[in-house]
Amino acid sequence: MAGAATKNPWWATHYSDLAIETVLTLGCVFGLRLRQSEGLMVSLLDLMGLDLPVPDHTTLSRRAQRWAPRLNQQNHPEHGPLHVLIDSTGLKVFGAGQWLEDKHGARSRRGWRKLHLAVDADTGEIIAHTLTNQDIGDPSQVEPLLDQIDGEIGQFTADGAYDGNPTYGAVLQHSAAARIVIPPRITATEGGGTGPPDQRDDHIKAIANVGRLKWQAITGYGKRALIETAIGRYKELIDRRLRARSFAAQQAEVAIGRAVLNRMLACARPDSVRYTESRA
Numbered sequence: 001m002a003g004a005a006t007k008n009p010w011w012a013t014h015y016s017d018l019a020i021e022t023v024l025t026l027g028c029v030f031g032l033r034l035r036q037s038e039g040l041m042v043s044l045l046d047l048m049g050l051d052l053p054v055p056d057h058t059t060l061s062r063r064a065q066r067w068a069p070r071l072n073q074q075n076h077p078e079h080g081p082l083h084v085l086i087d088s089t090g091l092k093v094f095g096a097g098q099w100l101e102d103k104h105g106a107r108s109r110r111g112w113r114k115l116h117l118a119v120d121a122d123t124g125e126i127i128a129h130t131l132t133n134q135d136i137g138d139p140s141q142v143e144p145l146l147d148q149i150d151g152e153i154g155q156f157t158a159d160g161a162y163d164g165n166p167t168y169g170a171v172l173q174h175s176a177a178a179r180i181v182i183p184p185r186i187t188a189t190e191g192g193g194t195g196p197p198d199q200r201d202d203h204i205k206a207i208a209n210v211g212r213l214k215w216q217a218i219t220g221y222g223k224r225a226l227i228e229t230a231i232g233r234y235k236e237l238i239d240r241r242l243r244a245r246s247f248a249a250q251q252a253e254v255a256i257g258r259a260v261l262n263r264m265l266a267c268a269r270p271d272s273v274r275y276t277e278s279r280a
Contacts, residue, residue: 015055020063021256023055028238028256034060065248069255081154081175083121083220085227086145086162088114088138089234092241093250113242115234115254116141118149119227121157124265126230126258131251138162143170153178157224160185168200181219183212234261 027037034057041054055063093111114136118128128148130141138161146153153175158167160183171178180199190201207215216222238257244250 015053015059015063017063017067020055020060020067021069023060024064024067024252024256025260028253028260031239033057033243061244061249064244064252065246067252069252069259081152081178082127082149083155083157083223084127084146084149084153085119085121085224086117086142086156086158087224087227087231088116088141089231090134091115091239091254094241094243113250116145117227117230117234118145119230121155121223121226124226124230124269125262129254129258131247131254139164139166142167143173146170146174149174155179155181155220157181157221159183159224163188163200181221183207183216183221230261234258237261237264 023037023041026032026040027034030040032040037060038054038057045052045054090112091114093113112134114132114134116130116132116138117126119125120127128145130144132141142158142162143166153171154177156171156178158181163182163184167182168180171180182200182203184200184204184207188200188204190204203215203219206218210218234257238261242250242253244253
């Protein structure tokens, strides 16, 4: 019994959330499966000369389903109210059916999850996210996204899919003075009962007077392209699909992917200072 206790001490089967997060993060950065992540961590500890236990792949799979993310949201109050951009994208679920299709060409019903993101237009940082089933409407996730944002919102920008009372209500409840920039539907009329009349009707009038392209330039709607960039960055650097099978583990996978992207962005973003050459 003493030998068995020495071979499998209690700390070999109990790992902190930080240990689980570290191995999962390495796997996310290098696109590794759980077994590969375990092996990479063992190799790194050997190279550093540290005799520490490493969570095995089954432990990683089990703990990922109840791991609570520690997201470092970087609000910048010195920059004033936030300009929040919101959009969503689909992530394919890689499962047994997809494996059969890849290997044997058998057709299968593909599963999808929908990833909803909120991005700070000034920094490009992902400041909120939710993961839902593919049949969940985009406007229903505006409030859960805004609940994750502590700072005041100066401008909220989204595409026409978010046009409606649920979006306007959620944004104004969070920040009463927020400016909402959502293109109204082509058939929209003033006083249509969708959204506050003072904002939505102003958009309708402006589009009718100067055209949709000029309206986009006036309102700063073009900055919405930044969230398209963030979505493309996620799919290229993290993955276009979810490897985890359970929904809880998929939520952990997305949270880690968000943290990794924000860390990469913070490391790569330069501090720019405007320089004006003085002529004597």
